Amino acid sequence: MTAGPKPSGPLWPKIKRGLAMKCPSCGDAKLFRAFLKPVEHCPSCGVNWGDVRADDGPAWASMLVAGHLTAPVFHWVVFKTDIPGWASITGLSLLLVLLCLAVLQPIKGLFMAIIWDKGAPTSG
């Protein structure tokens, strides 16, 4: 279990703060010091975020979300337009990669909020 305040109350506000990339405990400070590197401790409430390991879950969920969001676009471009194959593959691949990167950090915040709230084992 991490240091700092213990999780209490409903999960949903913690998920919303994690998705906003804020500390899921207090919502007052940033959760990340770099793109996917969480802060070691929240400067506001003291939760030790450095020990909460989301591992590959956020990457998996990001691909799941981005794939489902882009599937209709893929279908429309491939079957409903006359865009050359090389251009559609290049553009759609770029769209998919950018969308994965756009949702990766909020999803990692979501995973960290759930892991912390449920008291899952950490590296500490």
Ligand SMILES: [Zn+2]
């Ligand atoms: Zn905090």
